[in-house]
Amino acid sequence: MYYPEELVEEIRERNDIVEVIGTYVKLQKKGSSYFGLCPFHNEKSPSFSVSPDKQMYYCFGCGAGGNVFTFIMEYENYSFPEALKYLADRVGIKLPEREYSEEEKRQQDLRMQVLEINKMAANYFYYQLRTESGAQAMQYLKSRQLDDETIKRFALGYSSKYSSNLYQYFKSKKISDELLKESGLFNVDEKNGMYDKFWNRVIFPILDVNNRVIGFGGRVMGDGKPKYLNSPETIVFDKSRNLYGLNIARTARKKYLLVCEGYMDVISMHQAGFSNAVASLGTALTEKHATLLKRYTDEVILTYDSDDAGVRAALRAIPIVKRAGLRARVLHMNPYKDPDEFIKTLGAEKFQERIDQAENSFMFEISVLERNYDMKDPEGKTSFFQAVSEKLMEFEQELERENYIQAVAEKYHIGFDNLRKMVNRSAMRAIGREVPKSAVDRERKEIRKKSQDDGMKQSQRLMLTWLIDKKGLYAKVKPYLDADDFTEDLYHQAAQLLFEQLEKSELNPARIINHFEDPETQKEVASLFHAKLNLQSQAEFDKALNETLRKIINNSIEFRTKNMNPADIAGLQKILLDRKKVQDMPKITYQM
Structure with missing residues (x-):
């Protein structure tokens, strides 16, 4: 909805930026400005400045800046209308009501109703985990070494072994089948009618960045198939636009986010103190995921399983995150399969060491490429370096390309000049002619x-x-x-x-x-x-x-x-x- 500029300005003026930001960040006055630790990146010395005169904030470390609207939008992940309403409510200004079309009203009402059903379902599952029927599920979580606080923080629950319990619960609340169908919590067929999609499973509620329950994941108890089951796409749930754990990770304010594969990896990492871990929801990382990540960080560390599937997932993810403008590194967990296993065996301190040693994404790609060649055979070794030289052509800027040539040359002891010549010859072959000296000059x-x-x-x-x-x-x-x-x-x-x-x-x-x-x-x-x-x-x-x-x-x-x-x-x-x-x-x- 369009709001008059005068109204927007009145709301901004009534919300003193020092007071608003002061509720999120501890500020200390220095001269005419206030300084604190930046909430948008990890820092030890305050470089985050809030100016009462300009009514603006700016971080000299990461470049975050704007006015009071920008801050609320960035910190709370609000759209401008949401930030405007939040700040209007804060100072008691009533915004004019927007006129919605009938279809818009219907869709908005449906969203709110589905969100309410999801919230009720999450509470139901949470309660069931703590009953006698949820003992097996609770035992499973305890066997994964999750403590009570972690189970509570992630609102973990249980769906009973009977496939109609949740349905009967909602029917007792007089909720229509039509609305329940929209929630994605139920299946419908001619033989069984409507029945629970999730039954006999540990339940992982999926929350968006505003802490609203938008969907669920379920891990089966026993040997049933599939092992993991996720909510289908609904009016409130798009798995390609959401990341598990991001509602918590976005407030961790670390300089990077750890991107892993599954619910348990995220949960165990958070329990170990790595609250900046997230995971995609039963799907490979997408462009939309990368765009979402970019809103909260400039760097991701891919923390995928160490098996072949995990390596392939990392190789697929690297170009996606790079296209979104993110730096990427890859964490090595060998000889352990995943973060959960690593942390349980060696502990959080060793895992932090692995994070600190995470490999540059290009060097990781080179190391994976190396597996395709016999490096003990002169011909195989030459073929490998030829493949590397072609890959180094991906870097358009000469300085960046030469930095990577140097890094590869040092790792494989090939000699900088030798590898650079191979790269230049590869470039010549690629364009079918000699590269003129003028190209370098240009x-x-x-x-x-x-x-x-x-x-x-x-x-x-x-x-x-x-x-x-x-x-x-x-x-x-x-x-x-x-x-x-x-x-x-x-x-x-x-x-x-x-x-x-x-x-x-x-x-x-x-x-x-x-x-x-x-x-x-x-x-x-x-x-x-x-x-x-x-x-x-x-x-x-x-x-x-x-x-x-x-x-x-x-x-x-x-x-x-x-x-x-x-x-x-x-x-x-x-x-x-x-x-x-x-x-x-x-x-x-x-x-x-």
């Missing part, structure tokens, strides 16, 4: 250009930060600088909004963030207002200010010159005037 130029671009972005970030932090600076640079001088698209949009505010003397950087809907974009905009440059004296600042201002204007002139229509006489005249203006620009001073 790549080096591209690296230099990227460095220059990064330097220009930093200059523009510094100027935007100074314009917010230093009252009166805008008046001094206004004759020479305008929003069009910020050539990066996002920087230009932010500069336009900021300059409009400065013109009206209504500086409000937190409001600027509200103009951008995507949390990642909000995070990037926040970074534009938190650039840092360590300057010790007035002279240093004046020098940096003038150099930065000239750099931005000259870059703008160069950008417009390259992109100008030759027939645009007015544009050409403005460029000439701007060149003259920057040449004649006096030294600008600003009292720090």
Whole structure:
């Protein structure tokens, strides 16, 4: 639903960001800002800053940043409407009701009813585990060395050996068969009618990141088939979009997430203190899973079984997580089969050592590739290095590729130059011709250009930060600088909004963030207002200010010159005037 900007701004202004974040993070005032340990990554020294003046937060360690809406969206995994409602409720503002279509109302009502049925079922299973009929299931969990606290934390339960008990329970609550069918908890056939999908099983409730029960997994007692059974897709459950244990792992605030294969691996790892473990739900890791992981971390450690199936699963997962922008490492558990077995045998401390030693995903792929070759045979060894050289071509950037060539060369004692020559020959064969020397030169130029671009972005970030932090600076640079001088698209949009505010003397950087809907974009905009440059004296600042201002204007002139229509006489005249203006620009001073 669309809410008026004035209402959104009122809700933001009524929710002081220091107070809101202070309920989640212990903050300590330092100067004009508050600092604490970042809730979005693992750190020992506080780099998480909350500014009451800007009504923004920013982490100088991981780059997380935004206004009070962004924080609630990121921390609670809320959509913007959910964050808006949460903050409106917090300060007693009633949001206008949205007009839903009849179909939307029906679907929303159905979702809420299915969630309620799931909650009732979870409570029912939880109770059954603690009855006499659940003794076998409880004994099974105890045999897996789970303590009472862990069993409670994961709300583990039991479905009795009779396939109609849950159905009869719901019928006693006067719930219709039509609604029960939508829940995915029951099967229906002509012979038996409606009966329980889960019976004689240990039950693992599946919760989403907002701690709502969306489905169930069940492990059979005895030798029944299948050994593990999961809820089917329902209106509230999509197994490709959810991960078991993520509701807990997302609050662990570790710098990585451990991705494993099953319920018991997650549970035993959490019990051992590794509360950042998650697992996919009876399916291989998907693109949607990887996108979900990216919301909470930049690195995953694949903690799959050490058997052939686990190795294949890791090989399938590596390109998926990389495409999502995640770093990937692979944990080795040999000679043990899975995390559960490893931890029970060697303990949590040894398991942490294995985590610390987790292998770079590319090097893991190489080590698996090695198994296909006889490394004692000269021909087999040569074929292996040929295959490796072709795989090293995956890295497009020369610097990254050479780093990996060096790592592989050191591991296999082949010699850096020898392996690099093989990679170059593979590249030549791949394109069917010699790679000209100019190709290397072009790549080096591209690296230099990227460095220059990064330097220009930093200059523009510094100027935007100074314009917010230093009252009166805008008046001094206004004759020479305008929003069009910020050539990066996002920087230009932010500069336009900021300059409009400065013109009206209504500086409000937190409001600027509200103009951008995507949390990642909000995070990037926040970074534009938190650039840092360590300057010790007035002279240093004046020098940096003038150099930065000239750099931005000259870059703008160069950008417009390259992109100008030759027939645009007015544009050409403005460029000439701007060149003259920057040449004649006096030294600008600003009292720090």
